[in-house]
Amino acid sequence: MFDKVEKNPDFAKLELKVLEKWEQNDIMKRSMEQHRGADKFTFYEGPPTANGMPHPGHVLTRVMKDVFLRYRSMRGFDVLRKAGWDTHGLPVEIAVEKELGIDGKADIEKFGVAEFIAKCRESVFKYEKEWRKMTERVGFWVDLDDPYVTCQNNYIESVWWILKRYWDEGLLYKGHKVVPQCPSCETAQSSHEIAQGYREVEDPSVFVRMRVKGSPDTSFLVWTTTPWTLISNVAIALGAGLDYAKVKYKDEYLILAEGRLPAVFGEENYEVAERYKGADLEGTEYEPLYTFCAPEKKAHYAILGDFVTIEDGTGIVHIAPAFGEDDYQVGIKFDLPFLQPVDTKGRFTSEVTPWAGLFVKDADAGIIEELRERGILYRSEGYVHTYPFCWRCHSPIVYYARHSWFIRTTAYKDTMLEVNDSINWIPEHIRKGRMGDFLENNIDWAVSRDRYWGTPLNLWICEADESHVLSVDSAADLKAHALDYPDGELDLHRPYVDAIHCKCPQCGARMSRTPEVIDCWLDSGAMPVAQWHYPHENKDVFDSLFPADFITEAIDQTRGWFYSLMAISSFLFKKSPFKSCLVLGHVLAEDGSKMSKHLGNYLDMDVVFDRFGADAFRWVFYRDNNPWLPTRFSERALEEAHKNFFLTLWNIYSFFVIYANIDEFEPAEHEVGADALDASDRWALSRLNSAVALIKENMDAFQVTPAARAIEALVDDISNWYVRRCRPRFWKSEKDDDKWAAYSTLREILVTISKLLAPFAPFTAEVIYSNLARDTKRDKAEDSVHLAAFPEPDSSLINAGLEEAMEFVRDLCNEGRSLRNKKQVKVRQPLQRIFIRLKEGKLRDGIAPLKDMLTDELNIRDIAFIDSFDDLMCVSLKPNYKKLGPKYGKDLKAIEEYFKTLEDHAGACPSYFNDGRLDVEIGGSKFEFVEGDLEQVKTPSPDYLVGETVALDMRLTPELIRAGRARELVHKIQNLRKEMDLDYAARINIAYSCGPDLNEIFGDPALAEYIMKETLAVSLDCLLQDADADAARFDIDGVACGVKLSVSN
C-alpha cells in the first residue's frame, strides 16, 4: 500500500516535513559522504556578505548552484559543498558607522579603532540567521557549519602568502591612484557616494595657447574647465586619426581640430594654412606654461590618446596626471612626470608662489587673469556642466592622486587572456564580450584601501630607509621578524597588527607596517587557496580541489569575483581557477525594474515560501528563462509554475496512488515481463528514456532551462496522453497482467520523474519518491531520492519509430477533433469510419498497433487508409463568367442560380463530365454549354468531413444513433452520480422512464449492458413513476427521459 495522497496539497507544509526528514535522517551529510573518493565535481562558493538581508536575487544564485550540485551528486561525483562568507570591506564599516552614529575616519579614530573593529566583526554576521534560514528553506545544500570566513586569521595568512608572492616577484608596488576626494573631509569617496552628489554648476572654461617650441608665432590651442590643473600640465593629447588644422588668425598661427573651427572662431576671420592628422603632430614639443615644479622626466610634448574627441573644446586635451584618471593612465603609459603641488586639503603648496595656500578652485580667477596678462589666454567663458560635490559637506570634489599600492596585473595580462579563453563561459559572449573586453583594457589593480576593517597589507617599511620593505606570509613569519610580538595569539587585524614592529633584515633599523588594508575583492579572489589555509596547511586538499569544475554568480561579478579569482590564479598557477562559469542575469521586479528595498517592489520571500513553496520558487528560475537573461519575478509566474507543472505532476501521482491502493498493487509482487506491456506502455517508456537522455545531455552542458522544460514536456505527455489514454486499464475490474503492466509502467515513470526532478524541485521529488520507491528487480529504494542515482537512459527502451507514430496519431486525433468541432458533432456520437490519407506508406505500419487509440479517442468504428480524398468529394459545376458573359448576357444570372441550386451535379449533367457538352432548359430557355463554358469545382460531399489528412464519414445509421444516445445517457447518469457524491465504487440501481424512441435503447440487451457496466449499475428497470419528484429529467435528442438512481446494498 502507498500512503494516501492529499488531493489539493499545501506544498509549503509538505516541504517543511521534508526538511524535517532530511534533518532527522542526516540526508545532506549522507549524500555528501556517499561518493567520497569518487571523481570530484568541485564547486567554489562565491562568498555572500551576511550583513544585509537576502532577497530573491540571492535565491536565484543559491538555487542555481544547488541544482548542479545535486545533479552531479546523483551522478555519482564526490561533491564538496563548503560555504563561505565575505566579511571585510567598506560597506561593513559604513554600516557600523551608521549604527554608531559616527561619520568618517576622524570619528572612528576618536571612537577607538579596536572598538570599531570589534563592532565590525560583530556586524558581519548580523543577518547570518536570515541567510541560514533562507538557504535551508530553499533547499540549498551547503555546509554552513564549516564555512570559510575571510576575516579569520588562517584566511588572512593565506592572503598574506599571496601578497608576499606578488611582492617577491616585484609585482606589488606603490603608485598613485586618482580618486575623487573631498578637500574638506580629507577623504576619498566611493563611486556610490559621488553618484549622489552631482549638481549642475557653471565653471570657468579657458582656451589657452601652448606655444610650439622654436616657432613663437605658432601655438596649440587647448581647452579646459579646470584652469588650476594647468599648473601641473605635462603633455597634450591629440586623437591619432582626427583632422587638425593650423590656421592663421590675426598675426599668429593656432593648431586645433578642424571640426572645432566653426565652434571656436564663430564669426571671426581665419584661414586654414595647413592640415594634419593627429598622428603627424605626435612628439611636437611646446613651451611649458609654468615652471613652479621642475619635471623630473621628459614633458611638454604632444601624445596620442584614443579618448580625445571633437565634441567640445579644441580636440586637444591638456594632461595633468595627478588630477584625472585618464590623465594618470596616460602618464603611466608615456612615462610622464607627475606634478602634484596640491595638498590633501586641495590647497596649492608653497612652490606655487602666487597662489600658495589657496584652495585650487578659488585660484581659478587669479590664474585666468595672470594667463590673460601673459597673452597665453585665447578666450575664457562660463561652462555649465554637472560636477560632483561632497554629500556630507557640499564642498566641490577634487580629483586627486593618492598613494596606493598596486598589483601589476598588466605584467601578466596575456596569461589572463589565455586563461579567459580556456574557460567555458555560459553564455559564451562573456568570453569575448564583457570579460574579454575588460581584460584587454586591463590596468593595474589598486589593492590598498585607507581604511580599518580589512586584511592588513603585510608590508613593514624600514624607518631608516623606506626602500627597505619586509613582506611576511604568516603570523609565524611576522613573529620571527618582530621586535614586540605579544604572547599568545595575535588578531591579524588593525590596530593590533599595527602595533608590531620588525627589525629590518637589511639594516637592522625598526620597521613599521604601512597603514593600508587591502581590497576585499582580493580576499574573495583568494578563496581557492585561502579556504584551505594553503599553503600553510592542507596542500593535498587544495591540490585535489583546484581548479573548480563549476562556479556561478550574477553578472556583476564579472569585474568582481570572477576577475579577482582569475587575476590571482593566473599569477599563482598560470591557469584558470574554474572550468565552467554560469553567469546569471539579475532578478527584476514584475514591471522589469530593478528590485530595491527602497521601492519595496518585490515579494516578501517568506510569503512566497508559505504560499507557493520553495520548489515553485526554484522552478520559476529554472524553467521560465535562461538563467543568464534578466528574469522578471512575479506572483503570476509562481502561480503558473504551481498550477501548470506541480499540480499536473501531483494529479498523476495522486491518480496512481488512489487506484494502486484500490487494486492493492505491489511493485515487486506484480512485476510483469516485457511481453505484457501494451503499445502505450512501450511508448511511455520510450518517451521517458528519450527525455532522460535529453535532460542529462543538457545538465551536463549546464543548460538548466532546456532540461527543466524537457521535464515539463514529459510530465505533460504522461498526464495528457498516457494517463488519459490508459484510465480504463486502471479502473477495469479484471486484475490481469495488462493492469499490472499499466501500474508498473506508471510507477516506474513517476519514480524516474522524481529522480529527474530531484535536483530541481528537491522537496516534491522527495515526497513522491518516498511514497513510491520500492525494491524491485530493476531498482532499489533509497532512504531519499537524493541518495538515488540519476536515471540513465535505457536505449533498449527507446523506440524512435513508435514515438514518431504516436506523435502522428496524436496529430490525427487533433485533426479529427477539429473536424467534429467545426460541424458541432459531439464525440459522444459514434461515427462509422475515419479515412486517413497517407502521403508516405511507412507510417501505416507504425500506427497499426495504435489504431485503437485513434478510434477510441475520436469514437469511431473503423479506420480506412486511402491515397486520395477525391472519392469523398463531389464535383460541381460553376459558370465560367469570362466565357459565358459575352455568350448569354443577362441570362447568366439564371444560369448561375441553376447550378447553385443543383444538388447532384454529377448525376444531373453526366454529358458534360463525359464529353464536355451539356444542353439544359432553364426557365423555359434552352442553353448549350461546350468545353470550357463551365468550371469544375471540387467540394466535400455532405456525407464526409474532409480535412488535410483525415476525413470522417458522417452518415449515421440507426444503430449509430442508438449507440450515441446510449452514451449520452451514460454521461447524464455519471453526472448524477457525481451530484449525489457517490463513492467511486458504489453500485447503483437505475429506475427510468422514457418515450418510445429511447425504449429501444433500454430494451437492447447490448446497450443496456453497456450502460450498466459504465455506470456500475446492478439493475436498470423501467420503474420510474412519471410523478416521481426526485427523478432527474432530461432530454435526449428531443425525447424526454427520467432517471432515478439509488445506491444498491
Add this chain to the structure above:
RNA sequence: GGGUGAUUAGCUCAGUUGGUUAGAGCGCAUCCCUGAUAAGGAUGAGGUCGGUGGUUCGACUCCACUAUCACCCA
C-alpha cells in the same frame, strides 16, 4: 560617452547552419470530455518578429544605422 545583452501574440518565452503558412504556455472566446473532476482536452481569435536601410532568388535569422530597456564601466 564606451562596452555587453535584450526587444517575436495582451503577458512569459521558443524559433536549430538564412528556405513553404513564425510556434508553445498563461489569459480570452467557443466547444468537448468527465471515475485525475475546485482537474483535463480541442478549436479559435490575437503577430507589419522595435524601426529604417542593405546583402540575397529568399531575412525573425546576416550586415549597417537607429530607438527603447537592463547591466557594467567612464
